[in-house]
Amino acid sequence: MRVLARAEAALLNQTGYLFPWSPVCLAIGIGLYFGLRFEPEWPIYVGLGGAVLALLGLSRAPLPGWGPLAIGGALVAAGFILAGARAHMVAEPVLSWRYYGPVEGRVIAMDRSASDALRLTLDQVRVGDVPAGRRPQRIRISVHGDAVPIAPGQRIMTTAHLSPPQGPVEPGGFDFRRHAWFQRLGAVGYTRVPIVTIAPAADGVGGVQITAWRMAISQRVRTVLPGEVGGLAAAVTTGDRSGMGQATLDGLRASNLAHLLAISGLHMGLLTGFVFVSCRIGLSAVPSLALRMSVRKVAAACAMVAAVIYLMLSGGNVATERAFVMVSVMFGAVLIDRRAISLRGVAVAALIVLVLRPESLLSPGFQMSFAATTALVAVFGALRDFRSVSIPNWLKPVIGVLLSSAIAGLATAPIGAAHFNTMSHYGLPANLLSVPVMGVIVVPSAVIAALLAPIDLEAVALNVMGIGLHWILSVSEWVSELDGAQGHVVSPPAFVLPLIALGALWLALWQGRARWGGIAPIAIAFLLWNPGHRPGILIAESGGLVGVMTEHGRALSNEQGSGFVAGVWLENDGDGVDQIQAALRWPEEAGKIRRFTLHDKEVVHLTGKRAAQGFDECHDNQIIISAVALDLNGNCGLYDPDRLLRTGSLSFSDGKLTTSAAETGHRLWSPKSPGNRLSQKDQYVRIRPTKRP
Known part of the structure; x- marks a missing residue:
């Protein structure tokens, strides 16, 4: 009872200073929604809506000091509902396969990609003979090569490679699919052929016209x-x-x-x-x-x-x-x-x-x-x-x-x-x-x-x-x-930034000497921010790149290809070298078959079709990664395009293999095609024999 009395007195001392905590509570609810590994069904939202009403009613009860806690709880629940509602409101079709063919659309934005290529965002899209119900509302294509003068509002046509927005390049990493979902981007890609203008920008006032101005x-x-x-x-x-x-x-x-x-x-x-x-x-x-x-x-x-x-x-x-x-x-x-x-x-x-x-x-x-x-x-x-x-x-x-x-x-x-x-x-x-x-x-x-x-x-x-x-x-x-x-700087564990934010907000918003308690979570967060948590092995979703951590930094199995993935891996490691330098760290040079021994496992990366054609090994202690489909007999851990399509990118650490699909879960922005549905064993597995008939 004494503890409750002190807590009540502390809350009463904050009277008049609690409003700045409102967005903090709302943000906690939003963060909880995005932190889930499943998409909430409507009964959860109904229950949370009832909780909001109940807590708002409780906040008016004659309980000195505890009303703000009830309002804070209501804001947390409201933030969760708000994030879910927004995710459903922006829902648009997402391309679920790789596409090459004619693309037509209206230019609504122009910028440059990380490779310094002109990048166009299109709406009113037509993609071959894809029906309207499966056609993305917006796509973004990079223009490689010389481009004709293009202005916002023009309707253009080209032949392009398109694919669904890519998932995390490593489990727990930045999820571009989620980012694209809220931008209503249903496909991304590139073109290397000329662009044809088939309609000029229409007159009038609107978003596109403002972009033209x-x-x-x-x-x-x-x-x-x-x-x-x-x-x-x-x-x-x-x-x-x-x-x-x-x-x-x-x-x-x-x-x-x-x-x-x-x-x-x-x-x-x-x-x-x-x-x-x-x-x-x-x-x-x-x-x-x-x-x-x-x-x-x-x-x-x-x-x-x-x-x-x-x-x-x-x-x-x-x-x-x-x-x-x-x-x-x-x-x-x-x-x-x-x-x-x-x-x-x-x-x-x-x-x-x-x-x-x-x-x-x-x-x-x-x-x-x-x-x-x-x-x-x-x-x-x-x-x-x-x-x-x-x-x-x-x-x-x-x-x-x-x-x-x-x-x-x-x-x-x-x-x-x-x-x-x-x-x-x-x-x-x-x-x-x-x-x-x-x-x-x-x-x-x-x-x-x-x-x-x-x-x-x-x-x-x-x-x-x-x-x-x-x-x-x-x-x-x-x-x-x-x-x-x-x-x-090496990327921190996921909980580090929220812990720093909590401590900093406590220092800034809480009144009285107790505010200095915010230093503790900040100090703990920095103590836990260390490079030791980085995975020993990273495997790209395409199977085209493998990265193994060595005493000199991460060694990459290829010096070219999958450049974006390689760059993100090295950045997350806090490593300032480029892909070519990281590839030189690979201890063996075996042509198109790259091998590396980590603990009691041999990692084998088959980097092309020629390497895959003549490969017939499949032993208990092997992890085999291939960008080409394989049919092997044995007890190896095999990850080829068929399996990687279900698992996404992979990480291996402390004897445990984690998939990006398991870390992301089944969300609105997750792949929906039947081929991308995860089996139970692919969601979260330890390295163990994988038999292929």
């Missing part, structure tokens, strides 16, 4: 500012990265300046802040206006209009939508005479984003933006109440920039390391040299260019903008070329 603006910007500076200018103003080379992107990532590319909180905040301050100063300079209206509220309304325009011109991607919600909440607070920047405002923005797009919880963009924002608001809120130190006014902006960069960098570093497996050792100085230039030169120049565009004088402001962007690219190049500029 964006691309036209992007082209105009790149005309005034050629080269990589123009590509970066287009990315900052319209979100179009198609004009940037891979070397520039790599340099920005290595220097921790890649966040300047994403039109997110920084860009939206700088732009709306510039508009707000400019309008407020301009209106205040006119006494007749300043005395008759609330200049602050008018400036806030103008900033919100600017945010809407920027949202439309930037493509309205998830990061930009999230930033728009955050600044709208901030300026909305100004309009109703509330504090513009507070943890409550951050919580409202997070609630709106999670309600609209529950799946964004899993994205690094959501995690990093709200981690940085929460940390900045919490720390500067604490400093605002700490007035014992007097700082000269001229020094405050300098300290503000230093603190902002350090706090945001510290808050987002674990998330970036976990998702991208890299750490920029000189990211802080790079940001200190670049972010002020973005705020003082680049963003104001972009706003002025937009105002001058109707009279064809935007080139004046764009050239000033180019000076700032040239400086940022110079900083990026200089920092990325420093010795040890970029470090590589």
